Amino acid sequence: MKKFFEYNWQVRDEWFEWCNQLTHDELIKERQGGVGSFLHTLFHITEVEFSWIRAIEGKEDRPFHFEDFKTLPEVQSLSNELRIENAAFLQKDLLAIKDEFVTVVWDEQSYSVEDILHHIIAHEIHHVGQLSIWARDIERSPVPANFIGRKLGLSSDSVK
Amino acid sequence: MKKFFEYNWQVRDEWFEWCNQLTHDELIKERQGGVGSFLHTLFHITEVEFSWIRAIEGKEDRPFHFEDFKTLPEVQSLSNELRIENAAFLQKDLLAIKDEFVTVVWDEQSYSVEDILHHIIAHEIHHVGQLSIWARDIERSPVPANFIGRKLGLSSDSVK
Numbered sequence: 034m035k036k037f038f039e040y041n042w043q044v045r046d047e048w049f050e051w052c053n054q055l056t057h058d059e060l061i062k063e064r065q066g067g068v069g070s071f072l073h074t075l076f077h078i079t080e081v082e083f084s085w086i087r088a089i090e091g092k093e094d095r096p097f098h099f100e101d102f103k104t105l106p107e108v109q110s111l112s113n114e115l116r117i118e119n120a121a122f123l124q125k126d127l128l129a130i131k132d133e134f135v136t137v138v139w140d141e142q143s144y145s146v147e148d149i150l151h152h153i154i155a156h157e158i159h160h161v162g163q164l165s166i167w168a169r170d171i172e173r174s175p176v177p178a179n180f181i182g183r184k185l186g187l188s189s190d191s192v193k
Numbered sequence: 194m195k196k197f198f199e200y201n202w203q204v205r206d207e208w209f210e211w212c213n214q215l216t217h218d219e220l221i222k223e224r225q226g227g228v229g230s231f232l233h234t235l236f237h238i239t240e241v242e243f244s245w246i247r248a249i250e251g252k253e254d255r256p257f258h259f260e261d262f263k264t265l266p267e268v269q270s271l272s273n274e275l276r277i278e279n280a281a282f283l284q285k286d287l288l289a290i291k292d293e294f295v296t297v298v299w300d301e302q303s304y305s306v307e308d309i310l311h312h313i314i315a316h317e318i319h320h321v322g323q324l325s326i327w328a329r330d331i332e333r334s335p336v337p338a339n340f341i342g343r344k345l346g347l348s349s350d351s352v353k
Contacts, residue, residue, distance in 0.1 A: 144341045163322045181304045181308050
């Protein structure tokens with residue numbers, strides 16, 4: 034599981050870098066599908082991951098609003114800041130808590146920690162797939178999405 | 194890990210069902226990005242998953258070619274057929290083999306079983322994200338991609 038987070042963070046950082054080639058108008062332009070723009074997507078995956086992990090930890094929700102993050106550096110800074118807390122969480126023994134149920138303020142249902150971690154991972158990969166289409170729409174090569182062939186440094190217990 | 198495969202298969206089957214609303218021309222129309230069409234994407238994720246799993250099992254590569262699968266039922270039948278072998282593989286003790294290295298005929302590098310399984314999972318979620326944009330491009334609602342809220346029946350050892 035942890036290795037998927039590291040993959041997502043590496044790919045996300047490559048998209049932040051990739052986005053530097055775009056004008057601000059291209060970054061915030063409303064596009065078909067997903068959450069509507071490159072910048073909003075990067076904000077969205079950052080915010081959703083953090084919200085779910087805080088919920089697992091039983092911490093109070095700390096919502097962020099896209100209107101408050103108008104530029105690429107602002108969204109990237111948010112991603113970097115929130116990742117510190119997320120990375121600390123991932124150091125915990127996830128197997129020990131995987132079957133615990135979590136309730137969140139934005140959903141009536143409760144979900145197991147295991148399912149929430151799966152959800153966070155799939156959520157980001159899905160949205161990144163959307164970015165790759167928008168990149169081609171503006172005739173640019175997207176960030177490569179391959180999992181293999183990357184240098185991922187976490188311990189090999191990530192299948193656990 | 195196994196739960197991600199079940200998620201991918203459930204979502205893939207929902208996309209096969211979803212594609213029934215499209216004309217054949219819409220299904221095979223070349224689109225921006227990815228592998229170029231709805232039908233080709235469904236074929237591609239099916240074929241890639243099977244090829245990697247056969248490689249992990251040390252079986253001879255059994256390549257398939259998109260030109261030989263011209264309709265939605267043909268691709269869906271292929272997916273259903275190959276899934277039987279894939280599902281049997283996933284019943285094995287993956288933790289016991291996760292660090293074994295695998296060589297494949299289509300790549301000079303060798304990869305661990307663990308990384309290949311991560312790769313297969315992320316590969317399909319990524320391409321499905323692309324389908325969701327193409328769906329909006331033709332003004333249709335895509336298959337929901339949420340992991341949580343689905344009925345996934347595999348045992349809860351999927352974090353292992």
